[in-house]
Amino acid sequence: MAMAKGPQAFPRTEYLRRLSAVKAEMERRQINALLVNTSADITYLTGYTAKSGYVPEALIISLKDEEPTFVTRRCDAPGAVHQMFFDSSRVIGYPEALIANPNTDGYDAIIDFLHDDGLTKGGVGIESRSLRPEAIEKFRTRMPEATFVDFSKAVAWIRLTKSDLEIDVMREASAITDAGMLRAVEVIRPGVREADAAAEIVSTLIRGANGKPGTDLSHFLLCASPRSATPHIRWAEDVFRDGSQVNLEFSGVRHGYTSGLMRTLSIGKPSEQLRRVHEGEVAGLEAALAAVKPGATCADVASAFNKTLKKHGFEKETRCGYAQGIEWLEPTASLKEDDLTVLRPNMTFHLMLGNWIDEDFGYVISESFRVTESGAETFSRLPRVIFEI
């Protein structure tokens, strides 16, 4: 019996639209074949979200074919058949003997496929940013007639502008994020272990919201006093205390898409320092959102934030945010004063205003938003407050 197609997150026409955009870029760069091996790009172009990318795999897009081909290890082929939108015959499993094999590996199988399909002459696009040096070397050696073109980030730039269908999915993810944050406000209490609060929040992110479950785990960070100045610790083996500050950053996930949110909680009255930072940051956040419109640049948004925050007597060192979509962080546009990316409708960002000020004090707040025809739409429905416990 064959593996059946699973329910698809998007209609076929949506995936074909995405592929058309990639093919147009391939034509512009004069390449006939493109090897996509960045997991988020594969998700974008196929619907596949299984966690097989730790061994060689590639989605191969050819200008001569409407549908792409996925070459993966044999045991992952049924999952690809189940999740990917295209015809099952286009999922090709390579032998398991190539895993952890010092001589030949999955890239050899990928190159064999390209040879068989006549795709090794002329321009071949590779995402060299996601390839190990020895894989690139193997491509060059075994495909001497190919002209390699670095396609790193090119699909990510296409991903930056979402379709309305993608925006709907990001709204679903955001509803889950909000549910997780409200659960945090319920369970964080003095004497509670950080891990027990994390367990409750993460389980809420998986259960989901509005009848739609979370479909994956993503970024999850809980940095409580005395760790409020650290941005990237999961949680500690500690308990919350009276007077503790808790910085949270996480997202629900729908079909690979995230919608991140940061909020600061305070057990007891916030300190004067915390209140002052919060006031400046919220004013900066509002100024940043007010600067969002088609035609403005990422720099304009960052500048509006930074100027406003400065008026309140603070500065933020880290960038103000980044493009967001599949797998949290898209490696393209940043909300930074030197990023001149022009905003267009349905670009989505995480306006990430975490500010790790001193070695023992940091504060976080953020909003995920899309650029609309005239401004910004934030996805979260939660107030921009310090949640007091």
Added chain:
Amino acid sequence: MAMAKGPQAFPRTEYLRRLSAVKAEMERRQINALLVNTSADITYLTGYTAKSGYVPEALIISLKDEEPTFVTRRCDAPGAVHQMFFDSSRVIGYPEALIANPNTDGYDAIIDFLHDDGLTKGGVGIESRSLRPEAIEKFRTRMPEATFVDFSKAVAWIRLTKSDLEIDVMREASAITDAGMLRAVEVIRPGVREADAAAEIVSTLIRGANGKPGTDLSHFLLCASPRSATPHIRWAEDVFRDGSQVNLEFSGVRHGYTSGLMRTLSIGKPSEQLRRVHEGEVAGLEAALAAVKPGATCADVASAFNKTLKKHGFEKETRCGYAQGIEWLEPTASLKEDDLTVLRPNMTFHLMLGNWIDEDFGYVISESFRVTESGAETFSRLPRVIFEI
């Protein structure tokens, strides 16, 4: 005020022992300085588990210094000070302006440090497997007097043999894994959504066991009918049904260490096919464990499994397992018939007997174990059964 050191997972002597082993290998390979940028290797050598490795960072080990130096972005320095065992002055934060900067990046800061510290002449080890090609190119260009030696996997080979302290931590992780599996058996019922069961299991993995919480999220996979032939799907938006088979693979985490476990559940009586595979696999599992002893090879273990399974009329394509420790999969020894790695006491493996037989049928069972002075010690206390719901 300065960030305080947090509680350390291991005593200083343990980290110095690990560093000594790395330095001996550096001497053998004639390198004065080593740049470690694989996250699991950094965890091993310092205790650091924060999630900052998505931007450039490096642990720099020099033969002339007892303690290493960590170069990371400024906002991650407090977390490193908090978690790393060594002196706070050895955590160096580079400017945030280098993040998402097209001209200079964190590798420039790392190279600057190496120049300042006189480490750019002679042998310099790099983990090229974890570096982007453009980073390697930058090292070569900016350090023309260095002789680069690829140190990829060298620290991982040292990690393969655990200390007794590490084994204790893996036992703690395993107790959490077992608690998660028992929770799965409680919550998986017909009509329950897969996501709701996943939420319960994951929250158990975070709450932990025996008063010791899980310290991180790891691998988590729930592949239920009709997806029993897929190994790497998180979970689906489906509900369990009478007659469903559920394949589970996950681990609790303690201080970065995992102890993976797979079990198959059956809602209702297992099918004849499932029972027959299970019988063959358990016999193979026992034969594999019986083959484990110091001096035997990975190949011996795999061969014992494969021969026994074959007697029961089945074959397994994928390898029988791999070295395990920090972050699930260590990229060194595999339990494969062509892997001649010699087993030594306290090497740890995930004997991973997942068998994705047909496109619509797979089965999973596994044990995490250490090599003892005379055989194998498995970490899980759970029976090797198909859990019937």
